[in-house]
Amino acid sequence: MTDVTRPQALRYGRAALAVSFFAQGVLFALLVTRIPAIQDRYGISDGLLPVFLAAVPILAGVGSVLTEQLVKRVRPSVVLRWVQPVVGLVLVGLGAGDRMWVAAVTLALFGVCVGGLDASMNMLGVSLQRAWGQSIMLGFHAAYSLGGIVGASLAWSGAHWHFALFSLYGPAVLVLIPLTLTASRWYRDQEPDDGAGGGPVVPYGPEPAGAADRGPGRPSTARPGASxxxxxxxxxxxxxxxxxxxxxxxxxxxxxxxxxxxxxxxxxxxxxxxxxxxxxxxxxxxxxxxxxxxxxxxxxxxxxxxxxxxxxxxxxxxxxxxxxxxxxxxxxxxxxxxxxxxxxxxxxxxxxxxxxxxxxxxxxxxxxxxxxxxxxxxxxxxxxxxxxxxxxxxxxxxxxxxxxxxxxxxxxxxxxxxxxxxxxxxxxxx
CATH class of the missing domain: 1.20.1250.20 (MFS general substrate transporter like domains)
Structure with a gap:
């Protein structure tokens, strides 16, 4: 089966998830490539900087653990749909602040949210690959790499032209949040028959408001064996x-x-x-x-x-x-x-x-x-x-x-x- 003959829901879901990976690559690169500017803005000492930087991956691990529990109640697409805009807003907040406590709070939130974002993106990628029937996972991570290159290029431009962090982060997030929210309409979660049998798939694309947020009582759309x-x-x-x-x-x-x-x-x-x-x-x-x-x-x-x-x-x-x-x-x-x-x-x-x-x-x-x-x-x-x-x-x-x-x-x-x-x-x- 060629890509063209696959169900539209799968093709749209693949494209939408690639957009999410791309956006995450941009956001993460915008943070890590401007660490020296963040340090200067907040007056973080060389001795304290490693503590801030170590806290981000530690809290990202916490975010991944929380996501494991959260997806037992809501779909991974719901987590991804709402946590990705939060990551962007947190980045803008980091660029706008100038006090040490703002840096601590925003970097902590960034870490937790990135953990949830990475986990939910890859959950959707794996389940979509299973339904696709061929390897497509590397393509999603290629979109992330492309986003990283774009983000690093934007950061270089900001440093070259001496843009303030808020002036760099604000426009980027203003573009990425509407882009990812629009793409999220076509995210596609795992269905009970997404396995080897190649049964029919049902998109979690555009649906009635609130339907995707159903909790434990939602019908057969729940993924089997989550725990x-x-x-x-x-x-x-x-x-x-x-x-x-x-x-x-x-x-x-x-x-x-x-x-x-x-x-x-x-x-x-x-x-x-x-x-x-x-x-x-x-x-x-x-x-x-x-x-x-x-x-x-x-x-x-x-x-x-x-x-x-x-x-x-x-x-x-x-x-x-x-x-x-x-x-x-x-x-x-x-x-x-x-x-x-x-x-x-x-x-x-x-x-x-x-x-x-x-x-x-x-x-x-x-x-x-x-x-x-x-x-x-x-x-x-x-x-x-x-x-x-x-x-x-x-x-x-x-x-x-x-x-x-x-x-x-x-x-x-x-x-x-x-x-x-x-x-x-x-x-x-x-």
Whole structure:
């Protein structure tokens, strides 16, 4: 079945969710790329700044836990529909304030809401992929990467032209909130027969006001098994994917936090050239995710994850031994192409592993996104100071390489998928 012949509800749901991923990429980039300006505006000391930055992923983990409980009562699309505008408004509030307590409150709210946003987006992505019958998860994360590039470009423009934070954040949010609220009319949640059988699907698109907000008494639209299975068994089965998620984000945070410093201090590049590796990393991440779904469909998730892991390890190795800046940038290019496939496929694998409880599995898995982000940067910094930054680059290489030990966790399970991530060609999806 081609994309054109799939039900309109699925195609609209896919496009709408891609808009949400794109918007989240923009919003997150607008925050992280303007951390120095936020620090200056609020007078946050260098000693206190790490506390503020660490609080964001910690509270995002809390938000993911809360979302797991919330989606037992309302659909993930409801959470996503309303939490994404809140993230935008919180960002505007951060740009408008000038007192320390405002920074503390807005960054705390941003963390909690981002946790709910990431969890609900990936819940919808996994259930939509199941109904689609082919790998499309990497495409959603490609939209996120594109949003990150747009957000970083806007932030660069704001810094170049000396825009105040409110002048930067306000117009961006003024565009993104109506865009995501409009797209949310076509979000599509999981249906009881979204599994292997390829039964009919019912969109959670435009519907009567208040219908999407029904609580525990709503009819058969509730997703089955949202809390099924002993908690210990679920976590034990999910643990390999949790470790893969954490290791992937340790690798990602190493690039985002240390690439510029590494190029300038260790490889002796110019100040301008040191800003290039992360931009190259983001572009190659976008490219890898844009074509990655085709690779999964053709060769299967296990092969793609293994290849991505090997490429990422090669990237860290090249960075560690690079004699100069240009070879170092080659290493960061390889890192973008390798790491980009791991996180989306980890979410997809959790959905296959727990087809009747994917929302809970994804919410728990999403916590390890923030664990990796929280651990990665301090780990590399401490090793770099105590040992050497070249040697420090080998540690995330080894951790990411552990994904090879767990690659079989990405295999297609009994959920009805055929070769790779596709259902058999004879199945009529939708």
């Amino acid at each position: 099924s299975g002993p908690q210990q068994v679920v976590m034990r089965m999910l643990l390999p994917l949790c470790l893969v998620m954490a290791f992937a984000y340790i690798g990602d945070s190493t690039v985002s936090n240390w690439s510029a410093k590494y190029l300038q201090d260790t490889l002796h590049s110019s100040d301008q050239l040191s800003t290039v590796p992360y931009a190259v990393y983001m572009v190659t991440t976008l490219i890898g995710r844009a074509v990655g779904d085709q690779g999964v469909r053709r060769f299967g998730a296990v092969t793609v994850v293994r290849l991505g892991t090997v490429v990422a390890m090669a990237g860290f190795a090249v960075v560690a031994v690079a004699p100069g800046a240009w070879v170092g940038m080659l290493g960061f290019t390889l890192l973008g192409l390798g790491l980009c496939v791991i996180v989306p496929q980890t979410f997809a694998a959790a959905g296959r592993m727990f087809p009747d409880a994917s929302d809970s599995a994804i919410a728990r898995l999403n916590i390890f996104n923030y664990v990796g982000f929280l651990v990665g940067s301090p780990l590399v910094g401490a090793l770099g100071d105590a040992w050497s930054y070249r040697g420090a680059m080998l540690v995330p290489m080894v951790l990411v390489g552990a994904t090879l030990l767990y690659a079989r966790s990405f295999a297609a399970g009994p959920a009805g998928y055929g070769v790779g991530h596709e259902r058999p060609r004879t199945a009529d999806v939708g």
